[in-house]
Amino acid sequence: MKVRSLSMRHYRNYAEQTVLFDEGVNIFFGENAQGKTNLIEALFFLSRGYSHRAVRKQEIVEFDASEMFVSAEVTRGDVRHTVRYKIDQNGKELTLDQKKAKQSQVGRTFPVILFEPDDLHIIKAGPERRRRFIDEELSEAMPAYKTTLKQYRRSLKQRNALLKAIRQDATLTVMLDGWDEQLVSLGSKIISYRLAYLKRLNTAAKRIHRILSGDREELSLMYQNNVIDRPAYQRDIEKAFSEKISESRETDLEKGTSLVGPHLDDIAVMIGGKEARRFGSQGQQRSAAIALKLSQIDIYEALTGELPIVLLDDILSELDENRRLNILKLIDRNQSMITCTNADFMQKYHPKGIALYHVENGVITSVENGD
Numbered sequence: 541m542k543v544r545s546l547s548m549r550h551y552r553n554y555a556e557q558t559v560l561f562d563e564g565v566n567i568f569f570g571e572n573a574q575g576k577t578n579l580i581e582a583l584f585f586l587s588r589g590y591s592h593r594a595v596r597k598q599e600i601v602e603f604d605a606s607e608m609f610v611s612a613e614v615t616r617g618d619v620r621h622t623v624r625y626k627i628d629q630n631g632k633e634l635t636l637d638q639k640k641a642k643q644s645q646v647g648r649t650f651p652v653i654l655f656e657p658d659d660l661h662i663i664k665a666g667p668e669r670r671r672r673f674i675d676e677e678l679s680e681a682m683p684a685y686k687t688t689l690k691q692y693r694r695s696l697k698q699r700n701a702l703l704k705a706i707r708q709d710a711t712l713t714v715m716l717d718g719w720d721e722q723l724v725s726l727g728s729k730i731i732s733y734r735l736a737y738l739k740r741l742n743t744a745a746k747r748i749h750r751i752l753s754g755d756r757e758e759l760s761l762m763y764q765n766n767v768i769d770r771p772a773y774q775r776d777i778e779k780a781f782s783e784k785i786s787e788s789r790e791t792d793l794e795k796g797t798s799l800v801g802p803h804l805d806d807i808a809v810m811i812g813g814k815e816a817r818r819f820g821s822q823g824q825q826r827s828a829a830i831a832l833k834l835s836q837i838d839i840y841e842a843l844t845g846e847l848p849i850v851l852l853d854d855i856l857s858e859l860d861e862n863r864r865l866n867i868l869k870l871i872d873r874n875q876s877m878i879t880c881t882n883a884d885f886m887q888k889y890h891p892k893g894i895a896l897y898h899v900e901n902g903v904i905t906s907v908e909n910g911d
Contacts, residue, residue: 541614541615541616541650541651541846541847541848541849541875542561542563542614542615542849542875543561543583543612543613543614543650543849543875544560544561544612544613544614544615544620545558545559545560545561545612545613546558546559546561546579546582546583546610546611546612547559547609547610547611547612548579548582548609548610549607549608549609549610550601550602550605550607550608550609551578551582551600551601551602551608551609551610552575552578552581552582552600552602552902553574553575553578553602553901553902554575554578554579554582554602554902555602555902557902557903557904559579559897559904560906561875561877561895562875562894562895563875564875564876564893564894564895565868565876565878565886565893565894565895566875566876566877566878566894566895566897567878567879567880567883567886567894567895567896567897568877568878568879568880568897568898568899568904569879569880569881569882569883569896569897569898569899570881570898570899570900571881571900572881574899574900574901574902575899575900575901575902575903575904576853576854576879576880576899577593577853577854577879578902579877579879579899579904580654580656580851580853580877580879581593581594581600582600582610583612583652583849583851583877584652584654584851585600585610585625586610586611586612586623586625586646586650587646587647587650587651587652587849588643588647588652588680589625589634589643589646589647592654592656597627597632598627600627601627606628606629607626607627607628607629608626608627608628609624609625609626609627610624610625611623611624611625612650614649614650616649616846621636621637621649621650622635622636622637622638623635623636623641623646623649623650634646636649644683644686647680647683648844650849651680651840651844651846651848651849652848652849652850652851653833653834653836653837653840653848653849653850653851654851654853655830655833655834655850655851655852655853655855656853656854656855657853657854657855657858659673659829659833659855660825660826660829660830660855660858661829662828662829662832662833663809663816663817663820663825663826663828663829664817664825667804667805667806670806670807671803671805671806673832674734674737674738674807675689677737677836677839678733678734678737680840681737681836681839681840681843682733682737682843685730685733688726688729688730688733689730691726692723692726692727692730692801692802692803693803695719695722695723695726696723696798696801696803698719699716699719699720699722699723699798700796700797700798702715702716702719703716703792703793703795703796703797703798704796706793707793707796713793716789720782720785720786720789723781723785723798723801724778724781724782724785725778727767727781727801727802727803728767728774728777728778728781729774730802731765731767731768731777731781731802731805732774732777734763734802734805735763737839738761738763738807740838740839740842741761741832741835741839742760742761744835744838744839745759745761745828745831745832745835746758746759746760746831747838748830748831748834748835748838748870749811749827749828749831751866751869751870752827752830752831752863752866753827754862757811757812757824757827758811758812758813759809759810759811759816759828759831760810760813761807761808761809761810762807762808762810763805763807764805764806764807764808765802765804765805765806766784766799766800766801766804767780767781767784767800767801767802768780768781781800781801784800785798785800785801788800809828809832811824811828816828823860826859826863827863830859830863830867834867834870834871836848837850837870837871837874847873847874847875848874849874849875849876849877850871850874850875850876850877851876851877852867852871852876852877852878852879853879854879854880854881855867855878856878856880856885857880857881857882864885864889865889868889879899883896896908
């Protein structure tokens with residue numbers, strides 16, 4: 541899978557711009573606040589249907605513009621596709637090969653893996669950050685998971701609202717049984733999905749971390765939840781969940797919130813048998829975070845047979861020389877888009893040659909690199 545070109549009109553600070561990409565490493569360099577991250581965001585937005593840094597889609601439209609479109613030409617094998625997203629006065633429209641499409645269809649046609657500076661904090665952040673990481677990547681790898689997750693969140697919101705309402709009207713308690721059943725059914729599926737995915741993630745992250753650490757450290761992942769202690773069959777998860785939610789009902793009513801379920805899950809990242817969040821150095825935490833993110837490449841390839849496009853947004857400048865080199869080796873088979881303020885260091889890291897682009901004030905210019 542390769543992306544051949546990207547066109548943007550009134551996207552962030554790009555009035556009108558088309559970029560032709562190399563099939564290997566593409567480096568976009570320039571000062572900060574010139575549009576490098578906007579380019580990465582546009583590719584991610586097309587693939588995933590949402591921005592990783594905007595709350596509302598309208599935020600990506602250039603200031604004072606009434607419409608926006610972004611499109612990409614991609615190839616899978618010998619087949620060429622065009623993906624286009626438009627926002628105008630008539631609303632939003634996503635098309636694949638000139639036909640209206642669902643985001644899941646586009647994601648399968650145009651898969652990307654994004655690595656941004658915030659991802660370096662996956663390890664030392666709170667559980668919500670690691671849940672978000674798992675939920676986002678699982679939703680792309682297994683589309684049915686995204687639907688189940690939405691349904692679970694909706695049921696959780698309704699149950700929590702009911703718990704608060706019961707404080708004012710105890711007769712509403714009889715309604716809890718129905719919401720408990722929904723939460724157990726949907727939540728058990730989420731736990732099963734996560735267990736299966738974490739099994740793959742554990743294997744891939746362990747391999748990558750060995751490379752990053754020079755084979756000196758061992759990484760492992762542990763799934764932490766308050767429903768069931770160890771992996772089990774679906775029926776065992778449902779049984780345990782049902783028992784736990786019944787036991788927790790009185791406390792849930794007192795607190796006005798649901799205290800059992802996968803919305804409180806976490807992943808313990810261990811290095812050498814010790815939790816990296818508490819005992820790891822900053823370097824170890826960063827290596828573990830890199831291993832988690834780059835594992836998505838292995839997992840996506842195993843599930844689909846395709847190599848996703850890798851987007852590295854200002855990551856390499858924050859890392860030491862060894863980590864830079866190891867990352868570039870690990871993504872060598874992928875088409876990649878890399879942003880940085882200075883591209884000089886890339887010349888010695890990538891002997892196969894790179895495509896260079898200078899970004900300034902919303903204008904992207906191809907630069908001859910003398911390969």
